[in-house]
Amino acid sequence: MKNCFLTLLFITGLSVPVWAQTQNNPESNHGNKFEQLGTIIQDPNMYRSASGAPGPRYWQQRADYEIDVALDDEKQRITGSETVTYYNNSPDPLTYIWLQLDENEHNPKSDNQKFDESSMKDKMSIADVQAIMGHNQDLGVKIQKLTDGSGKALKYTINQTMLRIELPKTLKPGERFKFKVNWNYTISDRMTIGGRGGYEYFAEDGNYLYTIAQWYPRLAVYSDFQGWQNKQFTGRGEFALTFGNFKVNITVPADHVVGATGECQNYSKILTPAQYKRWNQAKSATSPIEIVTLAEVKQTMKSKSQKQKTWTYVASNVRDFAFVSSRRIVWDAMGTNVEGKKVMAMSYYGPEAYPLYNRYSTKVVAHTLKSYSKHSIAYPYPVAISVEAANGMEYPMICFNYGRAEKDGTYSEATKYGMIGVIIHEVGHNFFPMIVNSDERQWTWMDEGLNTFLQYLAEQEWDNNYPSQRGPAHKIADYMRLPKDQLEPIMTNSENIVRFGPNAYAKPATALNILRETVMGRELFDYAFKQYARRWAFKHPTPADFFRTMEDASAVDLDWFWRGWFYGIDPVDIAISNVKYYRLDTKNPEVENLEAKVTREKTEYNIGRERNRQEGTKFAVEQDTSLQDFYNKWDRFAVTPASRSAFNEFYAGLTPEEKALYDSKTNFYEVEFTNLGGLVMPLILEWTYADGSKETERISAYIWRKNEQKITKVFAKAKEVKSLRLDPYRETGDIEENNNAWPAEYTPSKFELFKQKTTPRGSSTGPNPMQQNSQKPTQNQVGQ
Numbered sequence: 001m002k003n004c005f006l007t008l009l010f011i012t013g014l015s016v017p018v019w020a021q022t023q024n025n026p027e028s029n030h031g032n033k034f035e036q037l038g039t040i041i042q043d044p045n046m047y048r049s050a051s052g053a054p055g056p057r058y059w060q061q062r063a064d065y066e067i068d069v070a071l072d073d074e075k076q077r078i079t080g081s082e083t084v085t086y087y088n089n090s091p092d093p094l095t096y097i098w099l100q101l102d103e104n105e106h107n108p109k110s111d112n113q114k115f116d117e118s119s120m121k122d123k124m125s126i127a128d129v130q131a132i133m134g135h136n137q138d139l140g141v142k143i144q145k146l147t148d149g150s151g152k153a154l155k156y157t158i159n160q161t162m163l164r165i166e167l168p169k170t171l172k173p174g175e176r177f178k179f180k181v182n183w184n185y186t187i188s189d190r191m192t193i194g195g196r197g198g199y200e201y202f203a204e205d206g207n208y209l210y211t212i213a214q215w216y217p218r219l220a221v222y223s224d225f226q227g228w229q230n231k232q233f234t235g236r237g238e239f240a241l242t243f244g245n246f247k248v249n250i251t252v253p254a255d256h257v258v259g260a261t262g263e264c265q266n267y268s269k270i271l272t273p274a275q276y277k278r279w280n281q282a283k284s285a286t287s288p289i290e291i292v293t294l295a296e297v298k299q300t301m302k303s304k305s306q307k308q309k310t311w312t313y314v315a316s317n318v319r320d321f322a323f324v325s326s327r328r329i330v331w332d333a334m335g336t337n338v339e340g341k342k343v344m345a346m347s348y349y350g351p352e353a354y355p356l357y358n359r360y361s362t363k364v365v366a367h368t369l370k371s372y373s374k375h376s377i378a379y380p381y382p383v384a385i386s387v388e389a390a391n392g393m394e395y396p397m398i399c400f401n402y403g404r405a406e407k408d409g410t411y412s413e414a415t416k417y418g419m420i421g422v423i424i425h426e427v428g429h430n431f432f433p434m435i436v437n438s439d440e441r442q443w444t445w446m447d448e449g450l451n452t453f454l455q456y457l458a459e460q461e462w463d464n465n466y467p468s469q470r471g472p473a474h475k476i477a478d479y480m481r482l483p484k485d486q487l488e489p490i491m492t493n494s495e496n497i498v499r500f501g502p503n504a505y506a507k508p509a510t511a512l513n514i515l516r517e518t519v520m521g522r523e524l525f526d527y528a529f530k531q532y533a534r535r536w537a538f539k540h541p542t543p544a545d546f547f548r549t550m551e552d553a554s555a556v557d558l559d560w561f562w563r564g565w566f567y568g569i570d571p572v573d574i575a576i577s578n579v580k581y582y583r584l585d586t587k588n589p590e591v592e593n594l595e596a597k598v599t600r601e602k603t604e605y606n607i608g609r610e611r612n613r614q615e616g617t618k619f620a621v622e623q624d625t626s627l628q629d630f631y632n633k634w635d636r637f638a639v640t641p642a643s644r645s646a647f648n649e650f651y652a653g654l655t656p657e658e659k660a661l662y663d664s665k666t667n668f669y670e671v672e673f674t675n676l677g678g679l680v681m682p683l684i685l686e687w688t689y690a691d692g693s694k695e696t697e698r699i700s701a702y703i704w705r706k707n708e709q710k711i712t713k714v715f716a717k718a719k720e721v722k723s724l725r726l727d728p729y730r731e732t733g734d735i736e737e738n739n740n741a742w743p744a745e746y747t748p749s750k751f752e753l754f755k756q757k758t759t760p761r762g763s764s765t766g767p768n769p770m771q772q773n774s775q776k777p778t779q780n781q782v783g784q
């Protein structure tokens with residue numbers, strides 16, 4: 001999802017920071033940041049190989065669903081019945097299984113209704129007050145019936161958002177179990193109490209927009225690495241789900257338009273003949289075709305049908321199913337070719353979003369599928385849908401985004417780019433985690449971070465001037481320089497992250513961008529990243545699988561990078577702390593004597609001598625010249641024939657190699673770098689020479705491995721150096737750039753000049769309504 005809708009902060013529960021446990025040699029200046037990850041990541045085994053690929057005995061569970069669901073537009077209720085077939089592909093016999101009941105996050109009895117900190121403020125919104133008082137609505141899932149395949153009741157227990165079914169007999173490896181659930185719930189008002197699914201009510205026309213998500217009892221993941229993933233749903237950490245096939249019949253008012261995960265099986269019966277014709281035209285269209293037009297929607301919105309229609313959808317190998325339903329939806333579509341396969345890119349939006357969505361949405365969907373397919377795996381599903389719902393949340397083949405125009409059809413630049421960004425982001429989630437199915441409830445970065453990284457690439461491929469907010473290295477600096485009690489490692493459970501957006505989206509996206517552009521290079525990075533996507537498509541990867549694959553496929557040891565960026569909270573702040581300049585002693589008296597003279601004049605200078613001369617002191621040796629001898633006239637720096645011939649002899653005695661070095665007149669610069677931030681990074685140096693030319697030099701982060709705090713390095717340069725700059729392209733996320741230059745550079749700051757007013761003690765400085773009231777209104781103020 002797009003995190004900007006989450007405003008609640010969660011308390012961190014970590015008492016011993018993860019990074020403290022990862023110190024290998026804490027008393028020393030080295031042996032910490034470059035130690036291999038071995039001890040802090042999970043061991044490889046038969047299910048997960050040391051290469052980062054699925055192991056020879058890799059397994060995963062499967063759940064197939066047949067669901068009938070009815071939407072009640074009068075009472076805003078969902079009523080469903082499902083038949084689930086669960087396949088135990090694990091080597092373990094199972095005596096119970098766990099289902100997720102995410103809608104119970106709104107049940108007043110759930111812990112998450114009360115476990116956030118709160119405090120009173122001078123100004124509080126209605127939402128702020130409601131968050132404290134709670135809602136008194138009868139929300140949450142009602143299980144009406146739960147039986148096995150033959151209709152025999154099953155024992156079950158509900159623990160908040162999780163439901164445990166006790167199996168009538170042990171489900172052995174290789175066996176399957178069929179069960180049926182009937183349930184219903186009151187749909188919540190997503191705009192006031194929040195939630196992933198819900199309704200939005202449009203008072204101006206009395207219609208509802210339903211975005212139905214996380215709505216049916218669905219199988220939690222049972223895995224080789226943690227057994228059941230049955231951590232409670234709190235509204236924050238998203239989900240971990242099992243792949244399977246779906247057949248879903250959705251019954252809604254006859255004048256609603258439905259969009260859903262999968263392919264609709266009965267458009268020919270549901271749509272009007274004209275709409276069905278447009279649907280077929282859209283398949284080969286080169287720009288989006290409106291299947292349900294704005295004119296049709298405006299007509300439909302005027303009345304409410306009392307009839308019902310059932311839309312039938314089928315989806316294969318998906319981890320979830322969501323849908324949208326409303327009578328105020330324009331629907332457009334365009335067949336798009338993605339890596340040789342036809343995909344229907346589609347959009348659903350209300351009249352208020354028409355100016356933006358009609359122009360952009362479906363084309364952004366198509367662009368996203370192509371960009372992500374190039375950087376990860378080819379998009380495997382037949383459709384991809386973007387729905388305007390003043391939201392940002394993703395499901396397989398369908399996602400809910402934002403972007404509404406003003407009443408006059410205009411919109412701001414921020415709305416436009418925010419919309420394009422959110423569509424790329426949510427459509428992009430099809431790849432991570434809908435296909436590369438990591439555990440979102442545990443690790444937010446594995447889907448949000450990887451997805452935000454690919455979002456950045458897609459944005460930059462959309463427009464070279466795209467104002468991307470997450471991805472460029474220098475944009476993470478503000479977050480990284482925060483006090484450490486506001487930070488936690490990327491490797492932190494979703495629930496315990498204080499600043500969710502920067503931690504789980506921007507920092508991992510930035511880290512991957514730095515890996516690609518600076519540490520590994522595009523070629524090595526792209527190959528390894530695609531390898532990860534290919535290996536784990538339609539499977540359940542863990543962080544170790546990602547870390548290992550990136551190294552295994554590239555021959556780049558990245559343990560220091562994972563340690564610094566993913567397990568630590570140190571920022572990057574490397575300073576050029578000293579530069580020393582050395583040249584070869586020429587031994588040539590013509591050169592050296594002159595220099596020695598200048599040096600002596602400098603070192604022997606003293607203020608007393610200067611003032612004595614200025615005052616016209618009569619020096620004894622001048623008043624009485626008989627006091628002067630040889631030494632008063634001797635020039636100690638004069639070049640003598642003896643010194644000249646000694647030099648000639650020295651030069652003639654040099655070997656050809658020595659002569660070449662001597663003649664090169666090389667300049668040597670010993671540069672000291674101090675690691676003030678803690679995070680080790682490569683050194684990127686820009687040398688500017690006295691003749692104005694420039695040279696960029698790159699040194700691997702390994703230079704820090706024997707001293708993580710301070711290092712010196714000598715550089716030999718044929719030309720004399722005028723200045724040196726560290727990280728000239730701003731690619732490391734350095735939080736303090738003022739110490740990156742030699743000689744030091746100063747950026748001027750501005751200050752404002754104002755007229756000081758002195759006010760008598762006790763007089764008020766704020767506005768004075770009494771005084772303002774007594775003034776006669778000017779012409780302009782009348783009638784305002």
Ligand SMILES: [Zn+2]
Pocket residue numbers: 001002003425429447448451
């Ligand atoms: Zn997201």
